[in-house]
Amino acid sequence: MPARGRRREGGRKAKATLAGAESRGQGARLGPACGRGAQAPRARTAAPAGFANRVYEMDCMRGMRERLPEKSIDIIVTSPPYNIGVDYGMHDDAMPFDEYLGWMGEFGAICGRVLKDDGSLYFNIGDKASDEFRSFRVAQRIAGSLCLQNTLHWVKSIAIPEHGVNAGHFKPVNSRRYVNNCHEYIFHFTKSGSVPINKTAVGVPYADKSNIARWSHDNGDKRDRGNQWFIPYDTVVSKKDHPAAFPEKLPEMCIRLSGFGKSTVVLDPFLGSGTTCVAAARLGCRYVGFEIDPGHARASRERLLGAA
Numbered sequence: 001m002p003a004r005g006r007r008r009e010g011g012r013k014a015k016a017t018l019a020g021a022e023s024r025g026q027g028a029r030l031g032p033a034c035g036r037g038a039q040a041p042r043a044r045t046a047a048p049a050g051f052a053n054r055v056y057e058m059d060c061m062r063g064m065r066e067r068l069p070e071k072s073i074d075i076i077v078t079s080p081p082y083n084i085g086v087d088y089g090m091h092d093d094a095m096p097f098d099e100y101l102g103w104m105g106e107f108g109a110i111c112g113r114v115l116k117d118d119g120s121l122y123f124n125i126g127d128k129a130s131d132e133f134r135s136f137r138v139a140q141r142i143a144g145s146l147c148l149q150n151t152l153h154w155v156k157s158i159a160i161p162e163h164g165v166n167a168g169h170f171k172p173v174n175s176r177r178y179v180n181n182c183h184e185y186i187f188h189f190t191k192s193g194s195v196p197i198n199k200t201a202v203g204v205p206y207a208d209k210s211n212i213a214r215w216s217h218d219n220g221d222k223r224d225r226g227n228q229w230f231i232p233y234d235t236v237v238s239k240k241d242h243p244a245a246f247p248e249k250l251p252e253m254c255i256r257l258s259g260f261g262k263s264t265v266v267l268d269p270f271l272g273s274g275t276t277c278v279a280a281a282r283l284g285c286r287y288v289g290f291e292i293d294p295g296h297a298r299a300s301r302e303r304l305l306g307a308a
């Protein structure tokens with residue numbers, strides 16, 4: 001039976017802690033100081049040995065507090081449970097919404113603790129057709145601790161028949177009033193709102209090649225891709241697969257956008273099938289993952305054996 005009691009206990013505690021943080025002026029209402037001037041990129045320092053390149057089978061809130069030193073993480077890419085009733089095994093994905101918001105607010109605060117000053121949190125979340133504000137309400141709670149620097153759209157499917165494009169996959173909605181939902185958000189949070197990023201690392205070729213000379217820079221035929229990221233799902237889905245995995249290209253693009261090296265430490269607190277850690281390992285970064293469900297944790301460890 002799913003550990004409903006365990007999750008609820010965590011949720012209540014989360015709410016109480018957030019309330020405490022808010023009353024001390026650290027919480028959602030006041031928020032951080034955002035956009036106070038661009039920061040110079042800082043040298044990436046090597047992480048202390050021990051916690052990196054591991055998947056921890058435990059609650060991520062406890063794990064981030066107990067296992068990760070303050071300011072030890074360069075990049076977090078994650079997709080939390082959306083609280084829409086998905087069966088994840090250990091986690092109850094149908095909390096009262098206020099409780100869920102409190103939990104996410106606490107999550108943002110803990111991310112703020114473990115991120116380096118120039119670190120980034122890429123927070124992927126989707127809406128329900130019947131509640132298009134929920135992603136923003138969650139993002140607002142995270143913004144109690146971190147600054148929203150970019151809002152990216154993960155486009156899963158796109159049809160531009162005028163240009164011969166009809167690509168990607170989506171779950172069709174059976175409704176007379178809602179259109180199919182073909183995108184999700186990736187909210188990019190940082191501590192200052194001014195962390196430099198490497199736009200051309202995920203750039204696209206110019207449509208008009210005369211722009212290469214006009215906007216002369218060192219990147220040749222590469223321009224800023226913008227905030228619409230078309231990343232289709234892989235087509236093969238088996239019953240054994242994780243119910244809510246994102247494509248490996250998603251964390252890969254986030255890591256490239258932030259810039260990375262051998263000492264970069266990438267964290268996914270809601271690891272699921274291990275996609276973020278696999279992407280990080282393939283790029284030669286260090287990784288850390290937390291996953292509460294033993295089956296998913298085991299599956300991601302096995303997947304990581306074949307990565308790197």
Ligand SMILES: C[S@@+](CC[C@H](N)C(=O)[O-])C[C@H]1O[C@@H](n2cnc3c(N)ncnc32)[C@H](O)[C@@H]1O
Nearest residue numbers: 059060088091244245246270272273275291292
């Ligand atoms: C949306 S899925 C993440 C999927 C992942 N991005 C992937 O590509 O496979 C969320 C995951 O978080 C896990 N989870 C839920 N609550 C958790 C908690 N408190 N600590 C750690 N993991 C948790 C769930 O078991 C689930 O596997």
